[in-house]
Amino acid sequence: MNTTRILESSKQDMDFIEKGICDYNESHVPFEPPIPVEAINRHIKDEYGDIVAGINCIHYAWRCIAIDALWVREDYRKKGLGSRLINEIENAAKAHGCHLIHVDTFDFQAKDFYVKHGYKIFGVLEDCPLGHQRYYLKKSIS
Numbered sequence: 001m002n003t004t005r006i007l008e009s010s011k012q013d014m015d016f017i018e019k020g021i022c023d024y025n026e027s028h029v030p031f032e033p034p035i036p037v038e039a040i041n042r043h044i045k046d047e048y049g050d051i052v053a054g055i056n057c058i059h060y061a062w063r064c065i066a067i068d069a070l071w072v073r074e075d076y077r078k079k080g081l082g083s084r085l086i087n088e089i090e091n092a093a094k095a096h097g098c099h100l101i102h103v104d105t106f107d108f109q110a111k112d113f114y115v116k117h118g119y120k121i122f123g124v125l126e127d128c129p130l131g132h133q134r135y136y137l138k139k140s141i142s
Helices: 011-028 081-095 111-116
Strands: 038-045 051-060 064-072 100-106 120-126 133-140
Touching: 038 081, 051 081, 064 081, 081 100, 081 111, 100 111, 111 120, 111 133
Parallel strands: 064 100
Antiparallel strands: 038 051, 051 064, 100 133, 120 133
16 A cells, blocks of 8 residues: 655755755765855945846855856946856855856856856757757866
């Protein structure tokens, strides 16, 4: 008799599952030295104090950084702010002893920007969203 059932997860359930996969991962590739997940985020403000660009990243175990979001307000694009932010994150990654940065972006977003900055495409997900591609890129740093 099958007594299992699928339920919607609470925040507590999600945390339990996250701990389970982290414990499993650490049993195969130890987190040495232990590195807590740490946000590395930066932003740029204009002369009025408004945020015009920003980058949100996660520094996680195994000395890697995942770029979650890089955004530049439309009227500030093509002025080097994205490049300043990506360079800042790469310098922070080096200071933290990281060896890899990775990111995903869509065909209508910043694929060419990342390629210009030395990121290599290692995967493409077709039709995500339908009619578009999602690119996965990485850059080794030292």
